[in-house]
Amino acid sequence: MRTEASVAVDTDVVERLIEHVRNDTTDMVDSELHVPISHFVGEERAKAEIALMRRLPLIVGHVSELPRPGDFVTRDLLGVALLISRQEDGSIMTFRNMCKHRGGRVEQKESGHRRIFMCRYHGWSYNSEGGRLRPLPYEDSYGPIDHDCAGLDRIKTEVRHGLIFVDMSNDPDRTVEDYLGPDVDAQIEPWGLERATIFLDKGFDLPINWKLVMDGAIDSLHAQYLHPGPGNVGSRTLTNVAVFRAFGRHGKLFQPRTKLKALVASGEDLGASSKYVASLLMVYPNAMVIGAPDHVEFWTVWPSTTDPSHCSIRIRFLVRPEILSPEMEARINKSWEILSKAATTEDFPMEAWIQQNAQAWPDGTFRYGRNEVSAQHLHHQLARDIDEVA
Numbered sequence: 001m002r003t004e005a006s007v008a009v010d011t012d013v014v015e016r017l018i019e020h021v022r023n024d025t026t027d028m029v030d031s032e033l034h035v036p037i038s039h040f041v042g043e044e045r046a047k048a049e050i051a052l053m054r055r056l057p058l059i060v061g062h063v064s065e066l067p068r069p070g071d072f073v074t075r076d077l078l079g080v081a082l083l084i085s086r087q088e089d090g091s092i093m094t095f096r097n098m099c100k101h102r103g104g105r106v107e108q109k110e111s112g113h114r115r116i117f118m119c120r121y122h123g124w125s126y127n128s129e130g131g132r133l134r135p136l137p138y139e140d141s142y143g144p145i146d147h148d149c150a151g152l153d154r155i156k157t158e159v160r161h162g163l164i165f166v167d168m169s170n171d172p173d174r175t176v177e178d179y180l181g182p183d184v185d186a187q188i189e190p191w192g193l194e195r196a197t198i199f200l201d202k203g204f205d206l207p208i209n210w211k212l213v214m215d216g217a218i219d220s221l222h223a224q225y226l227h228p229g230p231g232n233v234g235s236r237t238l239t240n241v242a243v244f245r246a247f248g249r250h251g252k253l254f255q256p257r258t259k260l261k262a263l264v265a266s267g268e269d270l271g272a273s274s275k276y277v278a279s280l281l282m283v284y285p286n287a288m289v290i291g292a293p294d295h296v297e298f299w300t301v302w303p304s305t306t307d308p309s310h311c312s313i314r315i316r317f318l319v320r321p322e323i324l325s326p327e328m329e330a331r332i333n334k335s336w337e338i339l340s341k342a343a344t345t346e347d348f349p350m351e352a353w354i355q356q357n358a359q360a361w362p363d364g365t366f367r368y369g370r371n372e373v374s375a376q377h378l379h380h381q382l383a384r385d386i387d388e389v390a
């Protein structure tokens, strides 16, 4: 992955941000948006959102997690136990982690290397290559079994930009390329994520509806209030100065770093430099990719399938191993320190209080201002996909 400074931000985005900094303005849409508070607590809405997600390609991991044929990881994807396995030809296959006898898990570890997965209930086993059912103990007692058709259930999987997309719709006609569209592809491509490895991988289980976490992460309106103080997030980017570009369902938020304000005030010619621009790409509905100077921060946010007021988050830092030096490692660890402090001591507690308030009195609506373009984009899209299709 190149450093962020060398990843071009469209010239017109930088120019627009500079205009916003000069005029103390931000991108706006035509009207505010009201989202029912019940959408953050209600079981019916939560079920509809999960049903929607189960129809979309979702990012479940990165190729570097299973580098060699036979490597595997297991994942819980919206309540569905998955087994993701690297094949001999380098491709990645996803199986349901479910024995075809009576439903046991065929793999219990989170990750590892295996040629054969075995269900420990009654000993049925499957090749990691293709998921084929192997000869069984007491085979003739099960009636005729066609081993070509009795393997592990497969779920459609595609790798794009090194990210593993699993699509539980199994729709053969929709590719990840179609789903992302050319604009999102063009935004991800320069990071070279397919050559990256995972530097850090952290998970959080939180008493928060997943959308509140997304709202907080794609919000350009809170840094100076919720993250004040020298060195904290609020001192690094400007508040309420942003450009949002919609790319179909997805979108990208651009925010000026604080330094840009001083440079604009000094009258220096900045050209189209993207050096002073922070950006966050939202891959609908629940992933975010954020370019930092020497790594890429990658979030996925997962609703709980049993409780609308809970979610789990996974934050990974991706880096190009060949450019890692001890100094860079120290810098990336420092970035994690700043991010995790802001997230765990400021963002998550605030979002948990919102959740508590929503649950206590789930009437009325939350209001998203004309300047809250990115959150509006997410909620409008969810409404289109859930309410208009229903």
Ligand code: FES
Residues within 6 Å of the ligand: 099, 100, 101, 102, 103, 104, 119, 120, 121, 122, 123, 124
């Ligand atoms: S459930 Fe797996 S062997 Fe019986």
Ligand SMILES: [Fe+2]
Residues within 6 Å of the ligand: 216, 222, 223, 226, 227, 233, 342, 347
């Ligand atoms: Fe924040």
